[in-house]
Every structure is written in structure tokens, then in C-alpha cells.
Amino acid sequence: MQRIDNLRESPSQTAGPYVHIGCTPNFTGIKIYDGDLGTQMKTGPVQGTEITIKGTVYDGTGTPLRDAMVEIWQPDAAGLFASANETRGTADPNFTGWGRSPGDMVTGEFTFETVKPGAVPFPDGRMQAPHITAWIVARGINIGLHTRIYFEDEAEANANDPILTRIEHQNRIPTLLAKKKGDGSYRFDVHLQGPLETIFFDI
Amino acid sequence: MSIRNTPPKRGGFIPRDREWQPDALTPPYKTSIKRSPQAALLSFPSTLSEETSPVFGHNLIGDLDNDLILNYAAPGQSAIGPRIIVHGRVLDENGRGVPGALLEFWQANAGGRYRHKKESYLAALDPNFGGCGRTITGEDGSYEFRTVQPGPYPWPNGMNDWRPAHIHFSVFGHGFAQRLITQMYFEGDPHIKLCPIVGVLKSQEAVDALTGLLDMNRTVPMDSRAYKFDIVLRGRRQTYFENRKEGL
Numbered sequence: 001m002q003r004i005d006n007l008r009e010s011p012s013q014t015a016g017p018y019v020h021i022g023c024t025p026n027f028t029g030i031k032i033y034d035g036d037l038g039t040q041m042k043t044g045p046v047q048g049t050e051i052t053i054k055g056t057v058y059d060g061t062g063t064p065l066r067d068a069m070v071e072i073w074q075p076d077a078a079g080l081f082a083s084a085n086e087t088r089g090t091a092d093p094n095f096t097g098w099g100r101s102p103g104d105m106v107t108g109e110f111t112f113e114t115v116k117p118g119a120v121p122f123p124d125g126r127m128q129a130p131h132i133t134a135w136i137v138a139r140g141i142n143i144g145l146h147t148r149i150y151f152e153d154e155a156e157a158n159a160n161d162p163i164l165t166r167i168e169h170q171n172r173i174p175t176l177l178a179k180k181k182g183d184g185s186y187r188f189d190v191h192l193q194g195p196l197e198t199i200f201f202d203i
Numbered sequence: 204m205s206i207r208n209t210p211p212k213r214g215g216f217i218p219r220d221r222e223w224q225p226d227a228l229t230p231p232y233k234t235s236i237k238r239s240p241q242a243a244l245l246s247f248p249s250t251l252s253e254e255t256s257p258v259f260g261h262n263l264i265g266d267l268d269n270d271l272i273l274n275y276a277a278p279g280q281s282a283i284g285p286r287i288i289v290h291g292r293v294l295d296e297n298g299r300g301v302p303g304a305l306l307e308f309w310q311a312n313a314g315g316r317y318r319h320k321k322e323s324y325l326a327a328l329d330p331n332f333g334g335c336g337r338t339i340t341g342e343d344g345s346y347e348f349r350t351v352q353p354g355p356y357p358w359p360n361g362m363n364d365w366r367p368a369h370i371h372f373s374v375f376g377h378g379f380a381q382r383l384i385t386q387m388y389f390e391g392d393p394h395i396k397l398c399p400i401v402g403v404l405k406s407q408e409a410v411d412a413l414t415g416l417l418d419m420n421r422t423v424p425m426d427s428r429a430y431k432f433d434i435v436l437r438g439r440r441q442t443y444f445e446n447r448k449e450g451l
């Protein structure tokens with residue numbers, strides 16, 4: 001009998017308490033690289049609306065994580081990705097689409113200076129609501145957690161989104177919505193557990 | 204529409220095997236208890252958001268970024284510890300090399316001490332060792348870096364838990380769905396079978412997949428030993444025969 005000889009994905013292991021040494025070493029005071037990757041999503045004047053997203057990752061007791069790393073990935077304001085796999089056009093040359101935040105040293109709050117993403121189609125051609133992909137790793141998290149940041153002020157697009165409309169527990173959708181604050185920034189808190197537990201994705 | 208004369212379409216990412224990957228809740232690793240989601244993950248096919256990923260060019264990488272023996276050392280000095288080369292390939296589940304993958308790695312020094320202000324282990328810091336490096340895979344997915352073998356270290360979990368010697372890896376492939384962080388262990392380390400973090404792996408096969416092997420062929424005589432460690436990222440479906448729209 002023959003064998004199916006596909007390989008298996010490498011098993012994940014926790015990022016541990018010192019992920020910042022490896023991924024944002026300048027943040028920890030280790031000066032080897034010129035700067036930490038992912039700290040500047042804008043490399044020049046960008047198209048679209050510039051926004052700030054702030055948030056905190058909370059554990060099941062409501063305690064903020066101070067050893068997490070959050071990454072985001074998104075298209076530009078026109079819905080194009082700065083990626084080799086983008087075949088629909090050329091993204092804004094001054095926007096990387098990728099951000100990485102070690103969180104604040106004391107509070108753990110993460111911050112991203114980015115642009116409001118444009119809409120991107122679902123594989124069947126329907127338009128998705130504007131969203132940002134987020135990925136969270138930390139000590140105690142065995143495999144990185146994927147979620148999405150949608151926008152509370154995109155109610156109509158959200159109401160027609162192919163994924164949001166498929167969620168059984170509609171009362172959990174607010175866990176995926178960034179909320180506009182008085183200072184103009186968006187707030188997106190992540191709850192790993194509890195009544196406010198964020199919806200995480202298996203993609 | 205012709206299907207024979209066009210290259211095969213790239214479908215979505217092959218679903219992650221959650222029976223193979225560790226669970227979120229693994230009580231012997233205590234920190235997982237309050238940091239593990241309890242609701243079911245929401246499953247859906249990958250979309251453009253997950254099938255694209257940032258590009259990291261080779262020009263990003265400095266000359267010593269992949270040399271942890273020298274990249275933090277004072278001129279003329281080098282890090283203390285057993286000199287090793289770690290090399291291997293980044294592959295996808297279909298067995299193809301993944302070129303242009305960004306690898307970032309970090310580790311304790313040869314005494315088991317990290318350079319971090321929250322680190323309290325009494326083992327000495329090495330003034331010539333920072334503990335991080337990075338590289339980008341070549342056309343065939345291969346990579347290589349030089350370092351000192353890290354030491355095992357104690358950590359607060361049970362009353363007397365020690366991590367096996369290990370190197371942390373962060374990997375970017377070509378799609379954000381491939382994003383992975385893992386750890387490499389060293390062949391023959393007796394701490395592997397005692398460690399609650401290794402213990403989240405569900406099978407001996409999974410432990411073996413993270414255990415680097417001594418590779419005498421890559422050893423540099425009178426200089427450095429070598430360990431081989433391959434990393435496998437998720438693959439994409441590929442077929443001529445797909446009636447549904449691409450990606451579903």
C-alpha cells in the first residue's frame with residue numbers, strides 16, 4: 001500500500017514570557033537591529049483615513065496581559081494588500097498593512113497607527129465588511145489566536161458581512177467591533193475568557 | 204472554460220489540524236488555565252485577508268543578524284557556550300520549500316539566563332550575548348544561523364519545573380494563516396519528557412517534530428557542531444478540478 005506523504009504543520013508552542021526579546025528586541029533594550037519590525041505601518045503620506053486603534057488583552061480574571069504581542073494585517077484604504085499574493089492591483093506604496101505591538105511596558109495596552117481598511121471580497125465574490133486581521137500570542141497561549149477587528153461605525157456593511165451574518169451567537173458580535181472613542185481613536189479590547197470572551201477564528 | 208491548459212488554481216489554506224496542534228487549555232501548564240478561550244473557534248475558509256502576508260526583503264537583514272555569537276558581542280569578543288549552527292528548511296504541508304520566509308529566533312544564554320528585566324534566574328548574564336537573531340529563507344526554503352546552545356532553566360509553574368534547552372522561533376510564510384510560533388528542542392535532552400510545556404503536545408510524533416537532530420555533516424570541524432531543524436507551515440490546496448469559486 002502507498003502512503004499519503006503530506007507533511008504535518010509544525011506543532012505550535014507558546015511564545016513564552018520573552019517573545020519581545022525575539023520580535024521587538026529594541027523595546028526590551030537589546031539594540032541589534034535598526035528598529036523593531038512592524039512599529040511603522042505608514043512609511044510616507046498614505047491614502048485614506050488615518051486611524052489609531054488601542055486595546056488591552058485581558059485574561060479570564062480580568063487582569064491585563066503585559067507579556068503579549070499583538071499583530072495586525074490589513075489592506076490599504078482601497079482594499080488592496082501590500083503582499084506578493086495580491087493579484088488585483090498595487091497597494092498604497094506608503095502603507096505596509098502589517099503592524100506589531102508589544103503593548104505598553106506598564107499597562108500592556110497596545111496601539112496601532114494605521115488607516116481605515118477598504119473592503120475586500122469573500123471567496124464567493126460577496127463583499128466583506130472592512131476588517132483587520134489580528135493575531136495574539138503570549139505566555140500561556142499554546143497556539144496563536146486569530147481574530148478580526150471590524151468597525152462599529154460600519155453598521156450597514158457589518159449587517160451584510162458573509163462571516164458576521166453566519167455567527168450563531170449574534171450577541172457576541174460586539175466582541176469583534178472596534179468602538180470610536182471621544183478622542184477619535186478606536187478601542188478594541190480582547191478578552192481571552194469570560195462573559196465578554198472575544199470570538200476567535202479557526203481559519 | 205478550459206481546465207487542462209491553465210495552471211492549477213491555488214485554493215484556500217488546508218484547514219489547521221486541531222487534533223494535532225495543542226489545545227488551548229492544558230492545566231499542567233498553569234498559565235493556560237486563565238488564558239485559554241472556552242468558546243468554540245469560529246471556522247471558515249481562508250479569505251484574501253489570510254492568504255496574503257507582508258513581504259520581508261533580504262535587504263532587511265543585517266550581516267550579523269543570523270549570528271548570535273557575534274551580534275551582541277563587543278569587538279573582538281564572542282558569546283560564551285557550546286558553539287552550534289542551526290539549519291534546516293521551511294516547507295509547506297505539500298513538501299515544497301517556502302522561500303522568503305522571515306524567521307526570528309530568541310533564546311536564553313548558555314547558562315539558561317534571558318536578557319530581560321523581568322528575568323530573575325540567578326545564572327549569570329553573558330555581556331556578549333543578546334539572545335535574538337533573524338534570517339530569511341533562500342529559494343529552496345533553507346535557512347541557517349549560528350549561536351551558542353542555550354541552557355535549561357527553572358520556571359515558576361510547579362515547585363521544581365525546568366525547561367529543556369530550547370530556541371523560540373517565529374515564522375512568517377506567504378499567508379497570514381501560516382503565522383506560527385514554536386520552539387526547537389535538542390535531541391537527547393532528558394528534560395523534554397518532564398516539561399509541562401512540551402507536555403501540551405499530543406503525541407511523541409509531535410515532540411519529535413520539534414526536536415532538532417545533531418547533524419555531523421554540517422558540523423564545522425574544530426569550530427561548531429550543527430543541529431538540523433525543519434519547520435512545516437500550512438499548505439494551500441491546489442487543483443485543476445474545482446467548480447466552486449476560488450478559495451472556498
Ligand SMILES: [Fe+2]
Binds near residue numbers: 016310311366371
Ligand atoms: Fe524560553
